[in-house]
Amino acid sequence: MEVFELAEQEGSDRLTYGQMNLINTLRKLWMELAMWRRAFLVSYAANFGDIELVADRLYQAPTNLGNVLEVFFGFQIARKVENLIREQIITGIQILTAEGQGDREAVDAGIVRLYRNGDQIAAYLAEINPYWSEEEWKRLLYEYYETTIREMVMVLAGRYADDIALYENLQDQALNIADYMAKGMIEFFKG
Numbered sequence: 001m002e003v004f005e006l007a008e009q010e011g012s013d014r015l016t017y018g019q020m021n022l023i024n025t026l027r028k029l030w031m032e033l034a035m036w037r038r039a040f041l042v043s044y045a046a047n048f049g050d051i052e053l054v055a056d057r058l059y060q061a062p063t064n065l066g067n068v069l070e071v072f073f074g075f076q077i078a079r080k081v082e083n084l085i086r087e088q089i090i091t092g093i094q095i096l097t098a099e100g101q102g103d104r105e106a107v108d109a110g111i112v113r114l115y116r117n118g119d120q121i122a123a124y125l126a127e128i129n130p131y132w133s134e135e136e137w138k139r140l141l142y143e144y145y146e147t148t149i150r151e152m153v154m155v156l157a158g159r160y161a162d163d164i165a166l167y168e169n170l171q172d173q174a175l176n177i178a179d180y181m182a183k184g185m186i187e188f189f190k191g
Contacts (some may be wrong), residue, residue: 015186025068025184030178033061033085035169037092037148044096044156055093062086072185077128084121091117096152114145130179133186140180142174 015023036058043054060078066082091114098106122137154163 002119018180019186022068022185023179025180026065026182026185027067027175028133029061029068030174030181031171032064033058033089034167034174036061037089038167038170040093040153041096041152041155043101047087058089061084062089072130072189080124081121084117084124088114092148092152095149098158099152100142111149114149115142118142118145125181125184129184131184136180138175140177144170144177147173 006107037056039054040058042048043051055094058162062082062085066087067188069076069081091110095107095114098104098110118141119140121141122134125132125137126134147166151163151170152164154160154166
């Protein structure tokens with residue numbers, strides 16, 4: 001895939017076309033993950049009747065990200081990251097369902113699983129790329145998870161103005177995650 005080539009110009013600090021394309025692709029994919037997760041939340045809360053269609057599209061987001069990572073890291077690593085992110089989605093849906101049913105015990109257990117998933121993602125990504133810090137990944141993912149959970153609560157409580165503000169924050173967080181991922185990949189493949 002030529003568009004993902006990270007050819008470094010000798011002595012240049014400029015980004016190449018391939019690097020910009022990678023950054024834009026990762027930003028798009030992380031934003032899609034946030035957007036389809038939100039679409040699922042809204043569909044669930046409003047009972048629109050499209051929940052299965054939205055879920056199918058939401059479950060496609062980790063595969064799309066995995067396909068990009070495969071170009072750089074190979075099949076096994078890409079599928080592992082894809083599965084960890086899919087686990088994040090499944091756990092989020094379990095938390096949403098438990099919150100909607102008022103099952104505090106299941107919500108709490110789901111939150112523990114969600115943060116454990118964040119730990120697994122952070123550790124794995126730091127293991128495969130020395131330009132990714134496990135602690136920074138945890139910080140980024142924890143912030144994203146906290147906002148996601150708060151948004152669920154706001155939507156289910158009918159606090160839509162608060163929900164909108166949280167979603168705008170969540171979009172920024174998704175872009176920060178994508179930028180950190182891209183920066184680490186560019187550094188890794190420069191050398």
